[in-house]
Amino acid sequence: MKGFERDRERVWEIAGRVRRARSLPEAFRMTVLEKAEKPALGEKVGGRWREFSFREVYRRVEDFASGLAGLGVERGSRVAIMSANRVGWTVADVAIMSLGAATVPIFPTLGPRQVAHILEDSGARVVVVEGERQLAAVRGSGASVEHLVCMDEASAGGGVLAFSEVERRGARSRDPGWEARMLSLRREDVATLIYTSGTSGRQKGVILTHGNLLSNLEAIIEVVPITDDDVGLSILPLSHVLERTCSQFLNLVGGGTNYIAESVEKVQENLLEVRPTALLVVPRLFERVFAVIREQGTANPVRARIFESAVRTARRKYRHDAGEEAMSLARRLLFGLYDLLVYRKVRAGLGGRVRFCVSGGARLEPWLGEFFYGAGVPVAEGYGLTETSPVISVNRFEDLRFGTVGPPLPNVEVRLSGEGEILVRGPSVTPGYHNLPEENAAAFTQDGFFRTGDIGSFDEGGRLKITDRAKDIMVLDTGKNVAPQPVETALANTAHIAQAMLVGDGRKFVSALIVPDFEAVRRTLGENLPAERLCADGRVRELIRSEMEEAAAEFPEHEQPKRFALVPREWTEEEGEITPTLKLRRSAVAARYRDLIEELYAAGSSPQPARR
Structure with missing residues (x-):
């Protein structure tokens, strides 16, 4: 496909930073040194967007890390974060890692029983929570916790520290050796322990190292047309590795600006305010946008026929650009008409300047991808798992093939077992599950390939196609x-x-x-x-x-x-x-x-x- 030529020098510059870094905080520091005053993050504060520069985020990371050190957090510690997306989430995440500790994300909606398992199994003794609901879940879990830190100041007190108080303590007693110790971290050090949500059974703690995540970021930067000029909107939960790697860390090391959506209910409003240039989403967003456009376009029989023709024409545009069929002059003229009547509304609904989207987490219907491409919103479907940091494969924008999840990343090996199970090996693959030696033995082949549990095949172009979960x-x-x-x-x-x-x-x-x-x-x-x-x-x-x-x-x-x-x-x-x-x-x-x-x-x- 045309329109995705990239400045290769800028790509290799960003990828080079990641390649040289020995830890995620060090890769972030490299970006801070180059883009200190550029906005890194944004969130709504008092009804208005507030931006935080790379320098400001780094300063807050240092302050919060120093405050955590005062609470006894050190190399090898585990610190849990149980909160919806916000700037404090990112600050806490990088600060925890900078101390050589590991972040343990917990979805903010989990109940006490699930929280108990995660805290007890991980050994986390410090927990950063968002507000009252998360405080209740942690307290109700019965887990042994030494310190609770709350982002909502109104919920602090009574033995619960305010997030801002931990930052203030850190600012008053900054450790002059903090940065040197951060720079001593190695790629093999554990960065995070992520408990998979799973479809049944008890959650398993996936160990991911700094090297796992850095290697995935490096490969993503090489194949996805992200630039340091891009603006993103963080929609998916940071508790999930997809958003954390491909949104949070990709922007922190790539130099882009990431705004944080207020909530799922406010996404449409936030899209119009932020006007992102790149989006990471699940297929459900495209389904909802299409449903809204379809409802508007089928109010009467005449409009319904126009809308159906517009959908067919958008899909024909994709097939023409993919070299699968010719597009007549009449069709091209019709395409221009539908661009005025239908397609521009699709683009406007996403903010009006989206260059591309990446879809993951579930299957994207091929016809839906073709429609959005024809409407001027190219979507690349990808595939991955928590255990692979997460991206295994992704469609290339210069050669989109809907119905596939694209070729494997350059540094990832993929093969199929005799039963069609997808097997993966590479630097982004987890070293194993926490405290589960039997699970680890079953998770890998004798020659070190991780068993994904997914069934798939390759097309003639080497693109991976997912059939289904083996266990489903x-x-x-x-x-x-x-x-x-x-x-x-x-x-x-x-x-x-x-x-x-x-x-x-x-x-x-x-x-x-x-x-x-x-x-x-x-x-x-x-x-x-x-x-x-x-x-x-x-x-x-x-x-x-x-x-x-x-x-x-x-x-x-x-x-x-x-x-x-x-x-x-x-x-x-x-x-x-x-x-x-x-x-x-x-x-x-x-x-x-x-x-x-x-x-x-x-x-x-x-x-x-x-x-x-």
């Missing part, structure tokens, strides 16, 4: 395998389905639990009915049945749901049904709706949709 594959009683995620994604991309989960392991056929998009259904019916009544409404069932059959028609017959049941509320992280990165906890959903699933399969020998 269902086996019907006919012996046929079903990979549920692609079907579920297709269902959730329809106009009136918000979430879907296939069931049928050990059964004769596949069924689906479906959460309707209740707002979309109400608009279609023109009636403001409660969710329970909508799920029982024959018109809604027929609407969902029609969309389900159409969306699943592209899949093999045995993968198409034969029955479905409607669920009257969205699956949430708070209820334990999805992970903080929006993946389904299949076992939790299946357990909650066990009776409903049994009803689906007890509805008679002829597979008709269950009426629920």
Whole structure:
């Protein structure tokens, strides 16, 4: 694709800093020395955006590190952070690492039982929390904690230190040897201990070293067209390695500016305020933007036909640029018209100046990627795991191929086992799990490749394609395998389905639990009915049945749901049904709706949709 030529000298300059660094704080320091007064981070303070320069962030890191040292944090310590994204998160993270300690991120919505396991297993004795909710979770965990530090000053006191107080203490008693000790860190030192959210079972602590993360950053900089002029918006949780590596650290070592979204609910507003040039997102954002544009563009039959033609034309633009088909003069003229009517609204909704997006965390539907490309918002889908720091592969913007996650990074080896499992080896791969020797033995092959648990294949261009999680594959009683995620994604991309989960392991056929998009259904019916009544409404069932059959028609017959049941509320992280990165906890959903699933399969020998 055209338009992604890069200044190779600037790329190698940034990559060179990362290559020379022996730790993440040292790589950050190199950027500070070069771009001291440039804005590094921004967040809303009192309703207005406040920017923090690289020099200012570095000073705060030194102050907070000195304050932590006064609390007994030293090389080899573990310090947990349990907070939503904010500048203090980044300050604490880099400060902890600068002392030779390891950061232990905890998702801010976790409950006391999960927090207890993470704190006890990691051995963290100092915990940095956001506010009252996180304080309650830590206190309720019963874990032995020596110091609690709270970012919300109103929640401090009574044995809880304010974050700002730790900074002030550090500023008053700065250690003149702090920087020298930071520069003595080595790549093999542990930088962080990340507990995987998982889809079932107890969380495992993934050990990542400074070298793991630096090697991943170096390779990302070589293949993704990021520059030190880029502006980002931090949307995904910093507790997750994807956001932490590819947003926080990529900007800190690359010299870009990263603004922190106020919340998921404020993302649309923040996009218009910040006007980012580069975005790291999950596919759900594209699905939501498309749903809004589709709703606006299908208000009447005439507009609906125009919108459908605009979608087809955008996809044709992608295929033309990819060299897959020619684009006639008439189509090019039509493309220009649709750019005025439709595509510019897509770009405007993302702030108006996005050069590119990287999508990860879940499968991006190829047609959706093609549409956004044609609308002027190129999206590169990537793939990775916590255990790989995280990026394993990513599409190259000069040669996007939707439906794949691109070639492996330059410093990563990928091969497939005899069963198609993706195996990975390279400097970004974890040395292992914390306190789990048996898990470690099972996680690696004899020649050192990490077993991802994902099933995949390579296309003719060496691009990786993900089929599904090995452990999620269902086996019907006919012996046929079903990979549920692609079907579920297709269902959730329809106009009136918000979430879907296939069931049928050990059964004769596949069924689906479906959460309707209740707002979309109400608009279609023109009636403001409660969710329970909508799920029982024959018109809604027929609407969902029609969309389900159409969306699943592209899949093999045995993968198409034969029955479905409607669920009257969205699956949430708070209820334990999805992970903080929006993946389904299949076992939790299946357990909650066990009776409903049994009803689906007890509805008679002829597979008709269950009426629920």
